[in-house]
Amino acid sequence: MSSKDRILARIRRAVPEPGPGSAPEPAISRDYLPVHGTRAPAETVDLLAANLTEYRAKVHRVDEGGLAMLLMRLLAERGARTVLVPPGLPPYWLSAADPTRIHDRAASTARELEGVDSVVTGCALAIAETGTIVLDGGPDQGRRRITLIPDHHICVVRVPGQVVDSVPQALPRLDPSRPLTWISGPSATSDIELDRVEGVHGPRTLEVVLLGAQ
Amino acid sequence: MTRTHLGMPGFPAVPPFPAFPLAAHEAVGDPVLRANLRHATHTIRDKRARAVAELADWDALRTAGKEIKDHTLRHLDRYLLELEASVTAAGGTVHWAADAAEANRIVTELVLATGEREVVKVKSMATQEIGLNEALEAAGIAAYETDLAELIVQLGHDRPSHILVPAIHRNRAEIRDIFASEMGSWGRPAPDDLGDDPRELAEAARLHLREKFLRAKVAVSGANFMVAETGTLVVLESEGNGRMCLTLPETLISVVGIEKVIPSFRDLEVFLQTLPRSSTAERMNPYTTMWTGLGPSQGADGDGPAAFHLVLLDNGRTDTLADEVGRQALRCIRCSACLNVCPVYERAGGHAYGSVYPGPIGAILSPQLRGTGSEIDASLPYASTLCGACYEVCPVAIDIPEVLVHLRERVAQGGPVTRDGIRVRIRPAHGHAAERAAMRAARLLLDRPGALRAGERLLSRARRLRPRRLPGPGRAWTDSRELPELPAQPFRDWWAARERGRDHEQDGGRQS
Numbered sequence: 239m240s241s242k243d244r245i246l247a248r249i250r251r252a253v254p255e256p257g258p259g260s261a262p263e264p265a266i267s268r269d270y271l272p273v274h275g276t277r278a279p280a281e282t283v284d285l286l287a288a289n290l291t292e293y294r295a296k297v298h299r300v301d302e303g304g305l306a307m308l309l310m311r312l313l314a315e316r317g318a319r320t321v322l323v324p325p326g327l328p329p330y331w332l333s334a335a336d337p338t339r340i341h342d343r344a345a346s347t348a349r350e351l352e353g354v355d356s357v358v359t360g361c362a363l364a365i366a367e368t369g370t371i372v373l374d375g376g377p378d379q380g381r382r383r384i385t386l387i388p389d390h391h392i393c394v395v396r397v398p399g400q401v402v403d404s405v406p407q408a409l410p411r412l413d414p415s416r417p418l419t420w421i422s423g424p425s426a427t428s429d430i431e432l433d434r435v436e437g438v439h440g441p442r443t444l445e446v447v448l449l450g451a452q
Numbered sequence: 453m454t455r456t457h458l459g460m461p462g463f464p465a466v467p468p469f470p471a472f473p474l475a476a477h478e479a480v481g482d483p484v485l486r487a488n489l490r491h492a493t494h495t496i497r498d499k500r501a502r503a504v505a506e507l508a509d510w511d512a513l514r515t516a517g518k519e520i521k522d523h524t525l526r527h528l529d530r531y532l533l534e535l536e537a538s539v540t541a542a543g544g545t546v547h548w549a550a551d552a553a554e555a556n557r558i559v560t561e562l563v564l565a566t567g568e569r570e571v572v573k574v575k576s577m578a579t580q581e582i583g584l585n586e587a588l589e590a591a592g593i594a595a596y597e598t599d600l601a602e603l604i605v606q607l608g609h610d611r612p613s614h615i616l617v618p619a620i621h622r623n624r625a626e627i628r629d630i631f632a633s634e635m636g637s638w639g640r641p642a643p644d645d646l647g648d649d650p651r652e653l654a655e656a657a658r659l660h661l662r663e664k665f666l667r668a669k670v671a672v673s674g675a676n677f678m679v680a681e682t683g684t685l686v687v688l689e690s691e692g693n694g695r696m697c698l699t700l701p702e703t704l705i706s707v708v709g710i711e712k713v714i715p716s717f718r719d720l721e722v723f724l725q726t727l728p729r730s731s732t733a734e735r736m737n738p739y740t741t742m743w744t745g746l747g748p749s750q751g752a753d754g755d756g757p758a759a760f761h762l763v764l765l766d767n768g769r770t771d772t773l774a775d776e777v778g779r780q781a782l783r784c785i786r787c788s789a790c791l792n793v794c795p796v797y798e799r800a801g802g803h804a805y806g807s808v809y810p811g812p813i814g815a816i817l818s819p820q821l822r823g824t825g826s827e828i829d830a831s832l833p834y835a836s837t838l839c840g841a842c843y844e845v846c847p848v849a850i851d852i853p854e855v856l857v858h859l860r861e862r863v864a865q866g867g868p869v870t871r872d873g874i875r876v877r878i879r880p881a882h883g884h885a886a887e888r889a890a891m892r893a894a895r896l897l898l899d900r901p902g903a904l905r906a907g908e909r910l911l912s913r914a915r916r917l918r919p920r921r922l923p924g925p926g927r928a929w930t931d932s933r934e935l936p937e938l939p940a941q942p943f944r945d946w947w948a949a950r951e952r953g954r955d956h957e958q959d960g961g962r963q964s
Binding site for chain 2: 240241242244245246247248249250251252253263264266267268269270271274289293344348349352365367368369370375381382383386405406409410414415416417418419420421422423424425426427428429430431432433435437438439440441
């Protein structure tokens, strides 16, 4: 008997299928809230900004016309000489930026990526109540490793279109067959006396740009 | 030994666990440990209460979490088969392991097949439970823990003492000393002028581990959840070491307990709200990684490993499932909220529980996964005051006190249990047989007042000969308690004399 068969047989002995005539199984009660509180779209974006800031992400707001200048400024302030670019990033986003573009290629090794100063991506969506951005490897986000190895990540969120209020609203909009990375503030640890320290292995600086009409 | 072949230090052997009362006795005598634990548990329990209070529907989320887990456990065979099909369809390979030895053998063979001799690890309770690091070392494979706390534990030749914060028992000065003296023999040494600021310590760990991440070809992880419907695995973490291990290596091996399966992707909406708030008291943990087999690209575009293996681990879980009262322990999502509120854990620390699952959940999970045959496992159901705080905070409403009492009954009276899939009847634990013998003797004596009176008077007269410790089977009782003072006269003599005195007083009163 294979281990699979052995385990399945043990489970069936432990919890036999209910026989005919037994009471129907109760449905799972899902009377929890789909969203906590009521907010206008602008308030949802404010909440996202507040929660991201509380978890030590830097939040910026800009409209389409100012985006290229803002990204140029953020990269310059950081002193970035090289910036990673996902294949589908709208070219105008970095049209004013000085750093050398490094393209996200499958062949580039983790060691090569480690030498890159910054990365700029879009996102799949953002969750206001938890202060979370979600990446799904889409063309404007690239592979998971490019938002992991460089120490500085700038993520552009289109507001209000890409913002949802809550976790229950986020999941139906995501495709589980894609690799998903949920990011809530920069890398952090509380392992030393429960003192929160930002930045262990992931980017130590996370900047979120809320892109929309101001 | 393997360490000479590898040219690196091997992992030190760790001594076996003593029984809870013995370990706790030592732990409560350590003032540094108690201060570290008290600081940490109080900090986190206050934060957790605030994070939970933010959600008006907490009770509804808790009920849903409980019901999803209970439903899954009732149909575990069906959901595991569905999971296997989904993972396989997405390009992963599923293995089934009935016990620790089988899981270790599977992982060891998978690693050896890659030609590699080192692996990086994401913090995982399941791999600690089965002793994977030790098994890999025996096969000449070095396993590097990459969670900061696990690194502290591993470099300190220590054992983890908390589910979430394994190095909770260490303060910053101790961590500095461990890093300064041990990092060099494993890889990049700590800087010469390393201080004890948490920021500096985290930076030292970052530099030390980064070289391991960048060269690692094989990673081993657990998972917080496995979604049957889609084959998606989910890991919640904070530091990014999880993302490193889950993304960069060529081969990923995940060892996951069979109880971690949930039916649908939608079910994550419950646990992604309750788990972070219960464990780290955050609205959401900094990083959550979800992957489904090898993904749509089947690993070909270099995003994530090119080979994914899922090892489904039983190791006592089906036996636990067979116990109708005890099976609720399998609902556990390893948030560790119960540890942080437990008055016993706060004083004794995690090591005293003698298992990778410490605290209240450990006191009910370990004796069920391992059986109550050993001294430590028979003692664990007693490592509690039954105050109920653990049940109050549990995000999946495990009635830990109920299971504790149920397990105490099993230890004291024996009864039917399932071990390795077979229904057996266990006998009362050794110490408890003595207790019952003592009770029988007491009944004999209490039924014969004359014999009792004579015995009591004899004892009173011999009271100055009272030993500090009882001999024979009573010794265990006096190991942790003072033997009470013996009164100068038996209670019944004292009472009779008192009544005589009152009669006399009353008579005298009437006379005057």
